Amino acid sequence: MLKVGILGAGTMGKTHAVSYNSLPEVEIRGIVDRDEGAGQDLAGQYKAHSYKSIEELLEKEEVDIIDICLPTPFHKENVFKAAQASKDILCEKPIARNLKDAQEMVKRCAEKKVKFMIAQVLRFFPEYIAAKEIISSGKIGKPAVVRTSRGASFPLGADDWYGDKDLSGGVILDMIIHDFDFLRWCFGEVKRVYTKSLLNKGLERIDYALVTLRFSSGVIAHVEGSWAYPQGTPFRQRLEVAGTKGLLEVDLGKSSPYTMYLKQEEGAKAGVVIPEVPLSEDPYTREIKHFVECVKSDTLPSILPEDGVRAVEIALAALESVKTGRAVEVEKGEVKS
């Protein structure tokens, strides 16, 4: 039996808890949240204990895995503490707010010889896996122009941390990092980034970014990220790859097996919206199952720590481009922060 401690009882903590609970060989032992009520609620559902800090969890429970579902600024210190205690670590994306932290985290985990996987969950969405396989099959020829979209209403997290763009990095670092990682997985390294966004426009609770990526392979990708939709707008997730022999399109809106509309209750508040994918085993569970299997069999997770760092590097290049109004060369190491 593998024992897991989850840090954070927010949207992702809850989602991951459901997944761990569905695996017979895993036991959720502890939930850490500084909001005791939230921690107890979630812990209660899985006959686990709730703790106020990772220290308390590590002291009271013998866990094998620490799963970090906390806001980005808390990733580094908790990765360090978990690594120090020799726990294998699954950490939500993005790995960190800056490259220095990200690299230190990777280094520390390597030194402590613990597994460290960033939850770039798009790699476990069957439609994205299928798209990658089609691209590799040559059915659409050589890939050329790629378009992705990812959009929801503005997320409401603890202390409204998403609203503080210095902490969250806005839609570019928190949201379309999924697409950056997926595109890099399919098309290799990014050479150049140009971006326009609402980041520096002094607007509250709205973010929107249009990113152009040029890959070393020549592929041009357009990545749209939106936290600009009104509450209640369905999650938008789209991928289009045009190649020399064809085109493929993945569109969440066109592949939803059912739609449900409910009367809005007054004062109803949305938290963080994540795409719902009705499958016998949802992508989050596939992701967690993979990590659990790697821990059990002592093998390397398919997402390397370096992948998490590279995705952040692309996002930081995009942020830099927004700031300077210029194209940013990733390969030349222009991305420093």
Next chain:
Amino acid sequence: MKVAIISFAHMHANSYARCLGKIEGVELVSIADEDVKRGEKKAREFRTKYYQDYQEMLKKESPEAVIITSANAKHKDIALSCANSGKHILCEKPIATTLEDAKAMLSACLENEVIYQQAFPLRYSPPVNIIKKQVEQGTIGKVLAIKGTNHGVMPDPQEHPFFTDKSLSGGGAVMDHTVHVVDLMRWITGSEVREVYAEVDQLLHDNIDIDDCGILSLEFENEVFATLDPSWSRPKSFPTWGDLKLDFIGDKGVIFMDAFAQNISLYSDLDGRVFWNFWGDDLDLLMVRDFIDTVANKANPKVTGFDGLKALEVALAAYKSAEKGESVKIKNQR
């Protein structure tokens, strides 16, 4: 009203000829085309006279108005001849291949007091007009950003060779498709583009030697930013010719527009592939009809040569940006 068409190099000439046939009181008086075979065939098809030399046609047939659908680079000489002989002009986009040519065309029309209308049929699209009204009424608040696409299948190099011949077209996909979207963005926001960044390349087709894809990033004078994708990235098996989509991001809401969404999906074993058959308004007919009315009433054209020039300016800036690897500024009159 006597109307002539000069050149069938651009396939839109076929549609415009059909439209003229549907408008009462209008006669397609002749077709001029330097390509004898094509010109004679089209003259037969549309039951009108054929001239190889458009100058001769202008003199002998004296049409009141002319539709120019030649290769882009030839717009200027033809437009100048038309203007100097007092003919009103509806000219295919892009207006020309250089700003100098475009300016020469506009001055000639101004001097000779002839109407010059730029053929931007999307201006007549009912969905586009509804969206424009919604944006102007502030329904989605202040517009902050726009995302546009005008994808297409590459024009067949055998059938319509000028599109992929840079000396005649001035550029490939970016030249061909940028102008439509930029025109709509300018028209709907009422603001001019002041900065352009673009990635432009030839990645999709190897039987040509011209750009076939790109992504443009634009910044407008009113701080709105936008991207647009003019790529010839639809494969031959795509259910339709392409698309024109615009997303408007406002501070009070968003609009997702697909100007050609009014389709029937057709699955026929006779075709062996899926087709989307458009049932929305015939935009070319609305446009040509409006041009005829404008000429009849000596009115101001709905879409001007200046509009054509400003759209071309952005396409040219995109090429320049791609060449330099940095953004290019555009100076606008205040």
